[in-house]
Each structure stands twice: as structure tokens, then as C-alpha cells.
Amino acid sequence: MSESVAITGESIKLGQFxxxxxxxxxxxxxxxxxxxxxxxxxGEVDTRRGxxxxxxxxxxxDGRTVVVSGGVDGDxxxxxxxxxxxxxxxxxxxxxx
Numbered sequence: 879m880s881e882s883v884a885i886t887g888e889s890i891k892l893g894q895f896x897x898x899x900x901x902x903x904x905x906x907x908x909x910x911x912x913x914x915x916x917x918x919x920x921g922e923v924d925t926r927r928g929x930x931x932x933x934x935x936x937x938x939x940d941g942r943t944v945v946v947s948g949g950v951d952g953d954x955x956x957x958x959x960x961x962x963x964x965x966x967x968x969x970x971x972x973x974x975x
Contacts, residue, residue: 893928912925919935921938932948
């Protein structure tokens with residue numbers, strides 16, 4: 879079973895994502911692992927740190943797989959937008975979360 883990590887926007891670079899997903903300790907460590915071929919995307923080794931990842935891509939480092947969660951609208955479902963909210967929704971409940 880793999881976990882998912884939400885991104886904002888349509889895509890993210892491989893080096894940025896493995897750092898965001900806490901699969902590495904630093905950007906330098908990410909660069910090393912990717913260059914060594916220790917990172918796979920969708921089951922295939924990828925040595926391009928700038929590889930663009932999108933919603934649904936699976937990234938594996940040291941046997942741990944994380945799925946990119948996001949999409950075209952960048953909506954991970956974890957924020958409140960007053961402009962598009964239902965009239966019955968109370969924005970005060972969400973303000974300082």
C-alpha cells in the first residue's frame with residue numbers, strides 16, 4: 879500500500895517531490911539518489927531530477943512508494959474558498975485552521 883502526497887498546481891519536478899514527500903533529507907541527497915538510479919517513477923528508473931510529475935505518478939525510493947496527488951485545478955480539497963462556498967457554509971469555522 880502506498881501513501882499519497884498532495885501538490886499544488888498541475889505538476890512538480892521529481893527532485894522537488896521526493897523532498898516534499900520526505901523520501902530524502904535534503905535537495906543534495908535527492909540529487910545523488912536520482913543520479914545513482916535509486917529512484918523510480920511508475921516502475922521505471924529515472925535519472926532526470928527535472929522530470930515532471932503529475933497527478934497519479936508513483937515515485938519509489940528505497941522501497942517506499944508515494945503517489946502524486948493533485949491535478950489540473952491544483953485542488954487537494956484541503957482549503958476553503960469563500961468565493962465559491964455554499965451559502966449555508968460558515969467560513970468562521972475554517973478561518974484559523
